[in-house]
Amino acid sequence: MNATDFRLTATDGEARLGRLETAHGTVDTPAFMPVGTAATVKATTPETVASTGAQIILANTYHLMLRPGAERIERLGGLHAFMNWPGPILTDSGGFQVMSLNTLRKIDEDGVDFRSHIDGSRYRLTPESAVDIQRMLGADVSMVLDECTPFPVDRAIAAESMQRSMRWAERSKKAFVERPGHGLFGIVQGGVYEDLRSASAQALLTIGFDGYAIGGLAVGEGQETMFDVLEATIPLLPIDRPRYLMGVGKPGDLVGAVARGVDMFDCVLPTRSGRTDQAFTRGGPVNIRNARHADDPRPLDESLDCPASRDYSRAYLHHLARSREILGAMLLTWHNLYYYQDLMARMRRAIGEGRFRAFAAEFAAEQANGDMEPR
Amino acid sequence: MNATDFRLTATDGEARLGRLETAHGTVDTPAFMPVGTAATVKATTPETVASTGAQIILANTYHLMLRPGAERIERLGGLHAFMNWPGPILTDSGGFQVMSLNTLRKIDEDGVDFRSHIDGSRYRLTPESAVDIQRMLGADVSMVLDECTPFPVDRAIAAESMQRSMRWAERSKKAFVERPGHGLFGIVQGGVYEDLRSASAQALLTIGFDGYAIGGLAVGEGQETMFDVLEATIPLLPIDRPRYLMGVGKPGDLVGAVARGVDMFDCVLPTRSGRTDQAFTRGGPVNIRNARHADDPRPLDESLDCPASRDYSRAYLHHLARSREILGAMLLTWHNLYYYQDLMARMRRAIGEGRFRAFAAEFAAEQANGDMEPR
Numbered sequence: 001m002n003a004t005d006f007r008l009t010a011t012d013g014e015a016r017l018g019r020l021e022t023a024h025g026t027v028d029t030p031a032f033m034p035v036g037t038a039a040t041v042k043a044t045t046p047e048t049v050a051s052t053g054a055q056i057i058l059a060n061t062y063h064l065m066l067r068p069g070a071e072r073i074e075r076l077g078g079l080h081a082f083m084n085w086p087g088p089i090l091t092d093s094g095g096f097q098v099m100s101l102n103t104l105r106k107i108d109e110d111g112v113d114f115r116s117h118i119d120g121s122r123y124r125l126t127p128e129s130a131v132d133i134q135r136m137l138g139a140d141v142s143m144v145l146d147e148c149t150p151f152p153v154d155r156a157i158a159a160e161s162m163q164r165s166m167r168w169a170e171r172s173k174k175a176f177v178e179r180p181g182h183g184l185f186g187i188v189q190g191g192v193y194e195d196l197r198s199a200s201a202q203a204l205l206t207i208g209f210d211g212y213a214i215g216g217l218a219v220g221e222g223q224e225t226m227f228d229v230l231e232a233t234i235p236l237l238p239i240d241r242p243r244y245l246m247g248v249g250k251p252g253d254l255v256g257a258v259a260r261g262v263d264m265f266d267c268v269l270p271t272r273s274g275r276t277d278q279a280f281t282r283g284g285p286v287n288i289r290n291a292r293h294a295d296d297p298r299p300l301d302e303s304l305d306c307p308a309s310r311d312y313s314r315a316y317l318h319h320l321a322r323s324r325e326i327l328g329a330m331l332l333t334w335h336n337l338y339y340y341q342d343l344m345a346r347m348r349r350a351i352g353e354g355r356f357r358a359f360a361a362e363f364a365a366e367q368a369n370g371d372m373e374p375r
Numbered sequence: 376m377n378a379t380d381f382r383l384t385a386t387d388g389e390a391r392l393g394r395l396e397t398a399h400g401t402v403d404t405p406a407f408m409p410v411g412t413a414a415t416v417k418a419t420t421p422e423t424v425a426s427t428g429a430q431i432i433l434a435n436t437y438h439l440m441l442r443p444g445a446e447r448i449e450r451l452g453g454l455h456a457f458m459n460w461p462g463p464i465l466t467d468s469g470g471f472q473v474m475s476l477n478t479l480r481k482i483d484e485d486g487v488d489f490r491s492h493i494d495g496s497r498y499r500l501t502p503e504s505a506v507d508i509q510r511m512l513g514a515d516v517s518m519v520l521d522e523c524t525p526f527p528v529d530r531a532i533a534a535e536s537m538q539r540s541m542r543w544a545e546r547s548k549k550a551f552v553e554r555p556g557h558g559l560f561g562i563v564q565g566g567v568y569e570d571l572r573s574a575s576a577q578a579l580l581t582i583g584f585d586g587y588a589i590g591g592l593a594v595g596e597g598q599e600t601m602f603d604v605l606e607a608t609i610p611l612l613p614i615d616r617p618r619y620l621m622g623v624g625k626p627g628d629l630v631g632a633v634a635r636g637v638d639m640f641d642c643v644l645p646t647r648s649g650r651t652d653q654a655f656t657r658g659g660p661v662n663i664r665n666a667r668h669a670d671d672p673r674p675l676d677e678s679l680d681c682p683a684s685r686d687y688s689r690a691y692l693h694h695l696a697r698s699r700e701i702l703g704a705m706l707l708t709w710h711n712l713y714y715y716q717d718l719m720a721r722m723r724r725a726i727g728e729g730r731f732r733a734f735a736a737e738f739a740a741e742q743a744n745g746d747m748e749p750r
Binding site: 038067076082318319320323 | 695701
């Protein structure tokens with residue numbers, strides 16, 4: 001195996017069924033990656049994450065380089081051993097987080113300086129160090145360092161930012177040490193400007209990556225604009241490489257993006273929602289704190305083969321939420337992760353059977369006709 | 376089966392091996408009951424609790440009557456269904472908690488009035504209502520309402536308090552509706568005064584209960600005094616009924632109390648410690664936040680057949696604790712519950728094999744020679 005390997009096994013319209021092979025195993029695509037920010041998918045064990053059907057998780061370079069430190073994780077055998085997750089791991093580059101979370105940062109052409117929000121100590125991320133840190137972590141898929149373009153933003157600023165990201169992408173590629181089963185993905189930037197997205201995609205193709213991410217979306221532009229950008233960008237990307245839409249999204253975002261040819265996703269939504277009393281169901285989102293659930297003996301979704309979805313009443317989950325019990329966060333997180341993986345599995349089946357369009361209609365009807373919260 | 380059934384299968388000195396049969400299953404004694412205050416053993420799932428070897432859990436009447444309410448739990452099929460714990464459940468009477476946690480209470484001969492700390496609404500607990508609430512919850516073992524005697528306290532006040540508790544015990548017994556597999560336990564009070572303990576035990580024996588608890592200990596009197604009270608009290612209790620030491624305790628307390636003839640325990644220590652970065656090990660307690668664990672690749676105890684004890688390094692657990700990740704609380708709670716159940720299982724084996732004294736010496740040596748925290 002050279003780098004990561006990606007094979008398409010079926011297509012249905014723009015939607016694609018594929019397999020990504022990595023040093024730590026295979027990922028069926030379209031795939032959703034639960035987010036394990038600080039080397040833990042919050043409020044779950046790795047066994048539970050695997051039991052939901054997740055085959056790959058994401059971890060955040062920014063958080064891990066600050067605590068416990070990339071060198072320490074490397075000494076302890078890498079991230080897989082450290083967090084007891086034997087499957088594939090994709091790490092981000094730290095760029096998005098240092099720019100969105102850290103207010104004590106200074107960016108120049110070479111990279112970004114910042115101070116730890118934990119202890120104030122100084123750090124520096126460059127395209128080269130970001131790739132090296134991800135190597136120390138042992139990531140199966142590493143991401144290039146990019147500058148996260150704000151939204152909304154003028155075209156001129158978006159262009160300048162994208163061009164710097166492309167220069168950084170080239171440096172990232174040079175710094176990346178090729179190893180069997182380990183890949184490096186480039187990131188298309190350019191905001192909502194289609195010509196900039198096009199120039200960015202072209203620049204990345206010239207460099208050549210194992211996969212192509214679409215960055216800078218789901219930042220407030222709205223689903224319609226996001227889908228427009230996907231429709232303008234994805235046809236420019238090579239067919240034989242995975243496409244990863246970063247930081248997305250809601251269930252409807254996933255279905256719409258798969259319909260437009262996206263293969264991979266990550267988002268904190270299922271886990272963060274699980275810790276804030278929100279459950280995703282076939283009938284739309286449920287706020288379990290709502291008083292209407294206090295006496296409801298029904299589980300969240302007994303059709304799901306998941307203990308958290310099936311074995312606990314809404315009344316009990318409501319009680320846990322009201323009592324701020326940790327088990328409430330654990331069960332809703334578990335259910336939400338299962339719901340997301342089940343959604344991906346349904347989409348993969350639909351693509352394989354050539355009925356993705358019918359599935360998407362079915363999904364839209366489910367969301368419209370379920371027992372949604374009163375608005 | 377009439378009420379709960381208890382059979383002694385072996386004795387070794389004062390230590391006893393037995394089986395308690397209840398409507399929801401059998402409990403091997405000596406037994407440790409994890410505490411599920413608000414219908415959840417905090418930071419664990421019921422499956423995990425069962426996987427540690429726990430056969431019976433405790434739930435708190437006080438918390439549950441306030442939220443979500445005993446009537447609601449009854450409507451939803453009882454506590455076993457509500458919290459998805461199919462095994463035996465013992466409930467306390469609410470007395471200890473209303474007196475120790477609630478500052479807006481007023482006690483008289485008939486019972487205790489108080490206001491909810493959640494919403495200020497008024498409640499009343501009497502010996503009769505406490506028994507009835509526990510019936511609504513569906514408890515396998517119910518406890519009589521007693522007045523929790525403070526410590527330290529004058530003999531005269533301890534005597535008066537104990538005598539009221541005995542009058543309440545009699546009313547509790549009258550109110551208790553006998554059902555197969557459901558038992559009611561009396562509670563010996565009397566503080567640290569041996570003659571009062573003796574009078575209390577005698578009063579309870581005259582009434583007649585399915586088991587006898589020793590209350591009002593582990594409230595600051597120290598281990599030596601607690602053991603003195605046990606030595607004075609336990610010989611007065613009938614051989615053919617289980618003896619339950621309420622709210623105890625540390626591992627060394629359990630070993631010493633089993634040596635003195637106690638059969639059942641409950642304590643928040645393994646779960647609360649798990650949420651505050653403390654792990655119990657064969658080498659004594661470990662504070663996982665301590666910097667000495669930051670690079671330690673060893674698990675907490677790989678000899679324990681528990682994923683939380685075996686599959687995660689101390690370095691990782693340290694990282695989770697420092698990062699205040701929920702998984703840290705989940706894994707330490709899981710490990711601590713397993714450690715406690717393993718300790719009970721070791722004690723049961725030792726009693727069965729007639730070597731409890733040797734086991735107790737072995738346990739003391741373990742605690743003294745392990746890798747304890749620097750003091």
